[in-house]
Amino acid sequence: SYELTQPPSVSVSPGQTARITCSGDALPKQYAYWYQQKPGQAPVLVIYKDSERPSGIPERFSGSSSGTTVTLTISGVQAEDEADYYCQSADSSGTYRVVFGGGTKLTVL
Amino acid sequence: QLQLQESGPGLVKPSETLSLTCTVSGGSISSSSYYWGWIRQPPGKGLEWIGSIYYSGSTYYNPSLKSRVTISVDTSKNQFSLKLSSVTAADTAVYYCARHSGPVAAPSPIDYWGQGTLVTVSS
Numbered sequence: 439s440y441e442l443t444q445p446p447s448v449s450v451s452p453g454q455t456a457r458i459t460c461s462g463d464a465l466p467k468q469y470a471y472w473y474q475q476k477p478g479q480a481p482v483l484v485i486y487k488d489s490e491r492p493s494g495i496p497e498r499f500s501g502s503s504s505g506t507t508v509t510l511t512i513s514g515v516q517a518e519d520e521a522d523y524y525c526q527s528a529d530s531s532g533t534y535r536v537v538f539g540g541g542t543k544l545t546v547l
Numbered sequence: 548q549l550q551l552q553e554s555g556p557g558l559v560k561p562s563e564t565l566s567l568t569c570t571v572s573g574g575s576i577s578s579s580s581y582y583w584g585w586i587r588q589p590p591g592k593g594l595e596w597i598g599s600i601y602y603s604g605s606t607y608y609n610p611s612l613k614s615r616v617t618i619s620v621d622t623s624k625n626q627f628s629l630k631l632s633s634v635t636a637a638d639t640a641v642y643y644c645a646r647h648s649g650p651v652a653a654p655s656p657i658d659y660w661g662q663g664t665l666v667t668v669s670s
Contacts, residue, residue, distance in 0.1 A: 439611065471656040473594075480643055480660035481594065492658070524594055528654040535607045535651045536584070536596035 440464065440529035442539035449545040456512040458542045460525030463506055470508040471526040472501060474519075475541075481524060485510060512544070520546040549574040551644050551661035559638075559668050565631040569644030569661060576625045577602040582647040584657070585618065585629045587640040595640075599651045600627055607651045634668045641665050 442462040450456045460470060470488050473481035483492055485501035488508055498513045508527075512519055525539040555567035569583070576583060584599030598608035600618045608616050612631070620627040631638060641663040649655030 468654060471654075473657075480663055481657070482660075483656050483658055486648075486656045526654070526656065532652065533610060535654060536586075536599070536609075538586075538594040538596065541593040 440534040440537050442525050442527060442537055444523075444525060444539040444542045446540070447543045447545065449547055450515050451547045452517060453514055456515050456519070456544055458510045458512075458523050458544065459507050460509070460527075460539045461507045462527060462537075462539075464530040465503065465506050465508055465527060467530045468527045470501070470503065472499075472510045473524045473526065475522045475524065476520075484523075515544075515546055517546050520544055549646065549659050551646065551659055553642060553644050553661045553664040555664065555666070557664065557666060559634055559666060560670050561635055561668055562633055565629070565634050565638060565666055565668070567629045567642055567644070567664065567666070569627050569629075571625045571627075571646075576620065576627065577622045580649055582607075582649075582651045582655070583620070583627045584645050584647055584651070586643045586645055586657070586660075587638075588643070588663070589637075589640040597629065597631070597642075599647060636668050639666065639668045 472485035475481040488503040489501040500511045524541045550572045559565045582599045585597040598618045600606045615632045617630040643663045644661040645657045646659040647655045648658040
């Protein structure tokens, strides 16, 4: 099987910068996507194609890629950003078309 | 505004088949380029892709679930459906229907989600 690895949790104080990583062997070849999920709600796409931001998503959300790791960066974190964040991508063989990372709980202290 | 709504039983007995339908409104399921999929999330756990379908009927499944999953589409009703056979307690989850913004093989992100429906497997 193919896995995307995320840290289980990240904690930051309001106004600071949060960085959430996602690692996978195929990430140099496949785009990654990031979702925000708040309790009791469906996920919301916050980053696509590694670093593009959908309309309506605040500019403080950004994405980057380096080798086998992609990173979601939230600058000037606000209390409302506390949520679970999931990366999504695929393997390079075409066997696993949609794979999610295990998720990272962002806590705003 | 596109909307997706899951429907189906909230309780299924072990060994039986889970059946859910997703009704799409505000847009056509036959629109080119979009794929339609099912994702689930066990209570307190992460997201798991189940499978996706194109309006023509072309399907992609998660290899780990493929032997138990069937996804179908009914363009006349603007709906697509999920059947998961031989369920166990491990299949208890919130099931989401969703739209991929492009080909599943790209891969492409999911830009619209249903609200999700909790299905519990229990006798």
